[in-house]
Amino acid sequence: xxxxxxxxxxGPRDVYEFRYGGEFQxxxxxxxxxxxxxxxxYARRNVAGPAKEWWxxxxxxxxxxxxxxxxxxxxVLEAFWPEDKPEGAG
Amino acid sequence: xxxxxxxxxxxxxxxxxxxxxxxxxxxxxxxLATAYYLGRAGVRDVCVxxxxxxxxxxxxxxxxxxxxxxxxxxxxxxxxESVKLYERLAADLGYNLLFSQQxxxxxxxxxSAINGLRVRAEVNQLMGVESRxxxxxxxxxxxxxxxxxxxxxxxxxxxxxxxxxxxxxHDAVVWAYARGADRMGIAIHPFxxxxxxxxxxxxVTSVLTSRGEIRAGVVVNATAGFCSxxxxxVGLHLxxxxxxxxxxxxxxxxxxxxxxxxxxxxxxxxSQTDRGELVIGSEIDPYSSxxxxxxxxxxxxxxxxxLELFPCLRRxxxxxxxxxxxxxxxxxxxxxxEVPGLKGFILDVGWGTYGFKAGPVAGKRIAELIATGRxxxxxxxxxxxxxxxxxxxxxxxxxxxxx
Ligand SMILES: Cc1cc2nc3c(=O)[nH]c(=O)nc-3n(C[C@H](O)[C@H](O)[C@H](O)COP(=O)(O)OP(=O)(O)OC[C@H]3O[C@@H](n4cnc5c(N)ncnc54)[C@H](O)[C@@H]3O)c2cc1C
Ligand SMILES: [Zn+2]
Numbered sequence: 001x002x003x004x005x006x007x008x009x010x011g012p013r014d015v016y017e018f019r020y021g022g023e024f025q026x027x028x029x030x031x032x033x034x035x036x037x038x039x040x041x042y043a044r045r046n047v048a049g050p051a052k053e054w055w056x057x058x059x060x061x062x063x064x065x066x067x068x069x070x071x072x073x074x075x076v077l078e079a080f081w082p083e084d085k086p087e088g089a090g
Numbered sequence: 091x092x093x094x095x096x097x098x099x100x101x102x103x104x105x106x107x108x109x110x111x112x113x114x115x116x117x118x119x120x121x122l123a124t125a126y127y128l129g130r131a132g133v134r135d136v137c138v139x140x141x142x143x144x145x146x147x148x149x150x151x152x153x154x155x156x157x158x159x160x161x162x163x164x165x166x167x168x169x170x171e172s173v174k175l176y177e178r179l180a181a182d183l184g185y186n187l188l189f190s191q192q193x194x195x196x197x198x199x200x201x202s203a204i205n206g207l208r209v210r211a212e213v214n215q216l217m218g219v220e221s222r223x224x225x226x227x228x229x230x231x232x233x234x235x236x237x238x239x240x241x242x243x244x245x246x247x248x249x250x251x252x253x254x255x256x257x258x259x260h261d262a263v264v265w266a267y268a269r270g271a272d273r274m275g276i277a278i279h280p281f282x283x284x285x286x287x288x289x290x291x292x293x294v295t296s297v298l299t300s301r302g303e304i305r306a307g308v309v310v311n312a313t314a315g316f317c318s319x320x321x322x323x324v325g326l327h328l329x330x331x332x333x334x335x336x337x338x339x340x341x342x343x344x345x346x347x348x349x350x351x352x353x354x355x356x357x358x359x360x361s362q363t364d365r366g367e368l369v370i371g372s373e374i375d376p377y378s379s380x381x382x383x384x385x386x387x388x389x390x391x392x393x394x395x396x397l398e399l400f401p402c403l404r405r406x407x408x409x410x411x412x413x414x415x416x417x418x419x420x421x422x423x424x425x426x427x428e429v430p431g432l433k434g435f436i437l438d439v440g441w442g443t444y445g446f447k448a449g450p451v452a453g454k455r456i457a458e459l460i461a462t463g464r465x466x467x468x469x470x471x472x473x474x475x476x477x478x479x480x481x482x483x484x485x486x487x488x489x490x491x492x493x
Contacts, residue, residue, distance in 0.1 A: 002387060035478060042329035044331050045318070046318035048316070048332075053378075073381060
């Protein structure tokens with residue numbers, strides 16, 4: 001085990017039970033420029049510090065959720081369902 | 091060999107000035123090679139900033155595999171120039187780099203893997219790079235210790251054999267570039283962190299550091315796993331995600347393996363150093379992170395897969411394990427050169443798990459770009475704009491496990 005991820009449904013579990021889904025982003029409307037669309041596809045904030053990201057509990061409840069994790073230490077500060085914080089753009 | 095043990099300093103501390111023509115951020119192989127080739131091109135008002143000690147990043151943590159058997163013509167010609175530079179590098183730098191072109195084997199355990207390797211062999215041969223498919227009989231001759239029986243879950247069916255591939259003493263490369271740059275008067279400032287970059291009217295003007303401000307018109311981002319944090323200083327989000335990559339070495343054994351062995355199916359690669367230790371690695375950790383802590387799941391899985399290839403290693407003990415962080419791009423190719431709309435900010439990033447081998451070519455070509463103001467043809471395909479005009483250089487098949 002390398003660190004624990006607290007699934008909002010199952011509680012703290014070994015990170016290897018999960019699939020990492022990348023940093024949280026907002027999908028832009030289809031009317032944006034090619035440049036903005038390419039940014040959405042490729043450019044990442046890649047934060048060194050607390051980052052909001054998607055996780056999927058592959059070997060547990062099989063649900064996607066959001067977590068704030070400090071990428072320098074892997075400490076997960078908070079985990080929640082997306083509908084519980086709909087405004088929560090990072 | 092004696093050089094590796096001698097105690098004279100390799101570079102000297104120089105006064106910290108508040109102005110240089112070129113500031114290079116990152117004291118790994120890329121930053122130091124760029125400094126060295128800038129010096130060779132006559133650009134010597136240069137400093138290298140390193141937030142820790144030289145080689146503290148991936149350049150001191152990698153498994154030192156050098157090869158050019160990539161998949162795309164752009165990739166093959168780029169890495170081939172680096173292999174050729176490495177072949178002359180010990181003489182150029184006057185330093186023993188223990189470069190061993192022992193040959194590199196990528197194993198195929200499935201029909202589809204054979205097809206993938208066949209494509210690479212064809213591209214390599216067209217580009218003049220020695221590389222061909224070989225079958226179990228020849229594999230057994232080259233690597234007697236490899237289990238080629240039908241016993242394993244994934245028996246070995248074929249291999250891509252790349253004779254010029256091999257391994258090098260990575261620390262020696264870093265130190266020798268630093269010494270070469272120092273001898274030309276280039277300033278190396280370890281324990282100096284860049285914390286901000288000043289710009290004015292679309293032009294880089296300064297670097298703010300933990301030791302004060304430096305005015306400079308050209309700033310090179312050569313910080314690999316940390317490159318997003320430096321790009322952010324000019325408001326740029328790169329197509330890069332930082333992932334850890336781990337490796338371990340075993341206790342030294344009598345020499346029994348003189349080829350680099352890679353298996354993408356088993357997610358493992360193995361080589362034996364001149365000291366007799368086996369250096370063993372895998373692919374990146376499955377989540378982004380800036381932490382370079384090792385993990386037990388990596389060691390367990392990678393050791394188990396090593397035994398599928400070499401059951402004879404069952405009783406061999408592990409000496410140590412470590413991790414470094416890697417700047418992964420979506421297409422497994424680097425990002426090199428200027429950034430549209432910001433003069434003087436030069437990228438030498440996106441080195442992922444495969445950038446040590448590219449130190450010489452990237453250093454030389456980035457230096458050429460800075461010295462002449464023109465982007466060399468060889469690195470044009472790797473510009474940041476490829477993500478915006480849809481011309482990615484896909485190397486995943488040739489670089490995900492094989493570094
Ligand atoms: C386990 C492992 C195995 C690998 N195996 C291979 C292999 O077999 N073959 C291969 O070709 N490649 C391999 N790689 C990849 C290779 O090591 C890297 O791509 C390469 O070393 C990158 O070199 P660099 O000089 O760009 O970066 P680094 O060597 O990482 O240097 C960047 C430096 O920048 C410094 N820095 C960061 N931020 C700042 C700042 N703000 N101010 C000042 N300094 C800063 C860091 O401290 C660091 O020393 C491997 C990597 C790892 C981790
Ligand atoms: Zn769950």
